[in-house]
């Protein structure tokens with residue numbers, strides 16, 4: 001493969017048709033790279049070119065992209081990340097999910113900025129990619145294996161030089177919220193594991209030795225050193241010492257902890273699941289993604305069990321605990337492990353089960369054991385998702401489709417936006433976040449919108465958001481677009497005192513582009529717009545930018561002064577569209593669409 | 605007619621710590637006598653030097669930390685008046701999960 005004269009990039013992506021094993025190197029013009037950076041932004045542009053918006057995500061022709069970034073492989077802390085980008089089988093809208101570590105480093109060393117997979121293998125296979133060879137190897141013997149077992153066996157056969165992105169039984173069975181996993185971390189949301197499963201790929205393996213050059217290597221090393229030093233400061237102490245689980249007791253106190261399928265916002269037994277309590281009662285170790293100086297991963301031992309511990313995050317604890325009314329830490333740990341092994345997105349898995357529990361309690365599902373608070377129900381329901389039993393076949397569709405099958409008014413309390421289950425931020429109690437969920441390109445999403453930041457500040461009244469407050473939601477989405485495209489970890493953001501200036505400087509040192517904060521702000525807006533463009537092509541309609549009826553009809557117990565009506569919420573959404581410069585119906589203006597089309601015309 | 609103050613009720617602000625502030629204070633909750641946010645933080649600084657060292661900057665919280673009044677609004681101005689029976693929650697500002 002010819003070397004690129006770009007710094008930080010290889011200047012091409014690799015399109016592999018897994019039906020035929022044919023591969024093609026597709027050039028990426030510098031103009032496109034500068035316009036969309038990498039990760040989520042570049043991925044959105046690539047899959048739009050590849051026709052993902054109009055394809056059935058589980059069809060042969062649907063493209064799935066693994067996208068690296070200019071910073072991957074650099075000495076900058078938390079930069080060893082990759083984005084998986086395509087159309088979600090859960091939402092039928094744009095989807096991107098991020099994961100970390102050696103797969104990003106090895107993938108970029110294959111000499112490309114992204115891998116795009118289309119087609120379908122004849123039988124279960126592994127796709128092996130290195131610098132000068134691409135081949136499919138049979139994987140029938142791995143089909144059905146859990147992710148840790150499959151990874152272990154793959155390493156044994158193919159050696160440590162390869163890095164693997166693997167699906168579990170959930171991906172094979174096309175559970176619509178199946179993950180793709182690498183080294184214990186998951187590209188989790190939106191069901192890209194099902195897309196890989198539909199291509200009959202158990203794993204993608206990458207290996208390579210091609211390195212990109214950096215424009216200013218010495219200054220970059222110095223900048224990276226200073227950034228690492230800042231990453232040890234107070235802004236990241238929460239992540240280092242307690243992990244994201246530290247949210248649990250805070251959210252509970254602020255009546256923002258979704259409980260029993262969003263029927264309540266406080267969980268009486270929350271303390272049982274808190275990191276403070278778990279740390280005092282069981283062994284804990286810490287880990288980090290490759291090239292990270294923060295190390296937010298807290299791994300708790302499963303009692304009476306020699307197997308490796310379980311990474312606990314706020315999101316899996318909230319979804320498998322309070323949301324299902326379960327307070328037993330052992331069950332939550334066990335269920336987190338089941339999700340890791342099968343390859344299930346914990347938020348969607350917990351959300352869908354909580355929804356099923358409420359339907360069962362209302363008598364709309366005849367499953368007597370499926371009840372809030374029944375610790376035994378949770379692992380049983382999770383395991384059913386990869387079997388042919390009736391419940392499993394319902395659950396693996398996610399809560400929105402399931403509501404369509406159950407009927408009654410169940411869609412009113414299916415905990416989702418655009419089909420993606422809502423993470424652990426109660427919308428009525430955190431209304432900036434509620435807006436972020438409603439307008440998010442991939443649905444209810446706390447990663448692509450960090451609007452909760454405003455809710456946890458003096459900037460807004462989190463219980464009564466006003467139209468003039470929506471700029472915070474827009475701004476947080478813009479910052480996330482940059483972080484997810486560079487790609488850097490969100491947990492680093494508190495250490496950046498001038499976000500756009502420092503991000504632009506990192507990009508300048510790597511690429512040599514004379515890029516400033518203003519250009520990067522424009523890039524952020526363009527990246528949000530390209531995702532919107534994808535959704536418009538995929539059939540997006542204005543009414544999707546809302547929340548389930550429950551959030552407007554049911555007051556939160558104990559939060560009397562929260563006002564949240566459909567009319568007021570529509571006003572917020574309208575204000576958001578106006579702030580983005582979009583049309584009143586939420587579509588891009590002609591100029592905005594043209595700006596994306598101009599970049600499209602770069603397609604060779 | 606003048607009202608004569610016979611005795612002043614001590615101000616009792618309930619302070620609750622979460623996350624890192626709880627680790628640094630070594631306890632989950634305490635009570636303070638101050639009448640403003642700044643006074644309460646000052647009192648806490650005297651009693652919990654580890655907390656002050658990592659979480660406070662003078663009579664304010666560092667940027668990485670936040671204070672909430674009674675589970676409702678967030679406050680940062682040291683002059684914010686606190687009244688008897690107020691609950692002041694001290695937590696990490698970053699709610700990323």
Ligand code: SF4
Pocket residue numbers: 078100239287288289292293294295296297489490491
């Ligand atoms: S802070 Fe956590 S999630 Fe982020 S790169 Fe480090 S270990 Fe990974």
